Amino acid sequence: MSLNESAENYLETILVLSKSRPVVRSVDVATELGFKKSSVSVAMKKLRQNEHITVSPEGYIYLTVTGKEIAEMIYERHKLLSSWLTALGVDKDIAAEDACRIEHVISKESFEAIKKHVK
Structure with a gap:
């Protein structure tokens, strides 16, 4: 379950945002962290590949069980x-x-x- 600090920050941000809004998108994460959307997209791809998040066809980000843990x-x-x-x-x-x-x-x-x- 070991991740780098950046990945942990992204997962934490997704969790926090999901507590206050019905859906979370990459643009929401980028805005919250003050990062470029392109940087967030790369990170989301890695988190998806490592099965810590899923992304719906509409671009909504959801934490998997391990991502949420x-x-x-x-x-x-x-x-x-x-x-x-x-x-x-x-x-x-x-x-x-x-x-x-x-x-x-x-x-x-x-x-x-x-x-x-x-x-």
Whole structure:
């Protein structure tokens, strides 16, 4: 289930967007991340080839079971780490940026320990 940081960010973005809109398209992901649509299209092709997403004939993007598992794991890490850093007194924007970097490299063991400590 190991992916690079970029792929994890795309999956997380698809998950977050799917919570607030009925369908997600490449243009939505590009707008959200501030990337060119062509760059997002290349990434979506790789995610599709690795069976992390499916794309309907209309261009709607859906997470597969494995894609959703990865996205939810990254999103959980992001939410917990950013709220924890904010609670420690870090500015919310800096906390979100730092959480975004940490969420991809922290081990499962360390994250679970932080999660247990925080809750």
